[in-house]
Amino acid sequence: MLPHPYCTLCTKHMETTEHLFLLCKWTKKIWTDPRLQINSTPSNITRFDRWLLEVFEKSDILPEKEQIAAVLWNIWKARNDSIFRGKTPQPTAMVDLALAQQVKFSRWQSKEGQKPINRNLPTRWKPPEQGKLKLNVDASWSPGDFSGSAAGILRDSSGTVANGFVVPIRALSPQHAKALALLQGLKFLNQTEATHMGLGVVQSSGWTVESDSSNSVDAVMGQAESSWDIKAIIEQCKEELLFIKSVKGVAVTVEHCLREANRAADWLANSHRSKNLPG
Structure with a gap:
C-alpha cells in the first residue's frame, strides 16, 4: 500500500514540513501553550528554516532554543507514534515532556562543565582544496x-x-x-x-x-x-x-x-x- 501524502494527525492537509511542525491544528495547540506562547499563521510562514531563524533571533522574549528543539523532536516522535503505534497525541503532555527534557539537558551540561556555546559565531563558506x-x-x-x-x-x-x-x-x-x-x-x-x-x-x-x-x-x-x-x-x-x-x-x-x-x-x-x- 502506498503512503498517502496527507498529514497523519489531522488527515486534512498535505504533510509538508511547515504544516506538520507549525500549522497543523494539533501542532498549534502545542505552540500556543501558556508555557511557550508562539503563534504561527500561514501568512507569516513561508519556509520552516526561516521561521526557526526568526524565532531564535527573538530568543530574549521567547522560549530557550533548547526548549524549541525539544518540542520539535517530540512532535516528530509523536507523529511516528501515531502512525506506527496508533497513539493519540496529547499536546499538554507533549509540552510537559519537552520542558522536562530541556531541564535534564541543562543539568547534564552543567555537570559536564561545558563552556557556553557562542551562538553568534558565524559559519562561513569553506573553499575547496587546491585544484578542485x-x-x-x-x-x-x-x-x-x-x-x-x-x-x-x-x-x-x-x-x-x-x-x-x-x-x-x-x-x-x-x-x-x-x-x-x-x-x-x-x-x-x-x-x-x-x-x-x-x-x-x-x-x-x-x-x-x-x-x-x-x-x-x-x-x-x-x-x-x-x-x-x-x-x-x-x-x-x-x-x-x-x-x-x-x-x-x-x-x-x-x-x-x-x-x-x-x-x-x-x-x-x-x-x-x-x-x-x-x-
Missing part, C-alpha cells in the same frame, strides 16, 4: 503558486566564481524545491566544460556539491531513505552522479552545509524568484 571546485546550490519557493527558483554558484579554492546557474522551478514544498536545486546542480555540472571556464584542472580533479538540505544529501549519498515526494528526484540525482563519474571521469561528492555557509546560493535563488537580479 565547489558548487553550492539552493532554492527559493513560493507556497502560493508553487513557483520557485533553483540556483548554484561554482567557486574555486580562492573563492573566485567560476560559473553558476539559475533556473525557474515548480515544487510542492520547500523540501521538494531543495531536492530540485540539487538535481539542477548536478545537471549543470554534467553540461559544464572545463574549456568554458578557463580552468584546465577541472576534469582531472574533483567537484564538491553542497546543499543545506540534509534530507536530500543523505538520500543521494545512500545514508537515508528518501521521502515519497522527492524519491524520483533523488533517483535522477544518482543517475547524474553516475554519468559524471563514468563519462567525465570526475569524482563528485555531495555534502551537507549549514544555511549560513550557503548564503550566496540562497541570495541568488531568492533574487531570481523575486525578479531582483541585475540585468
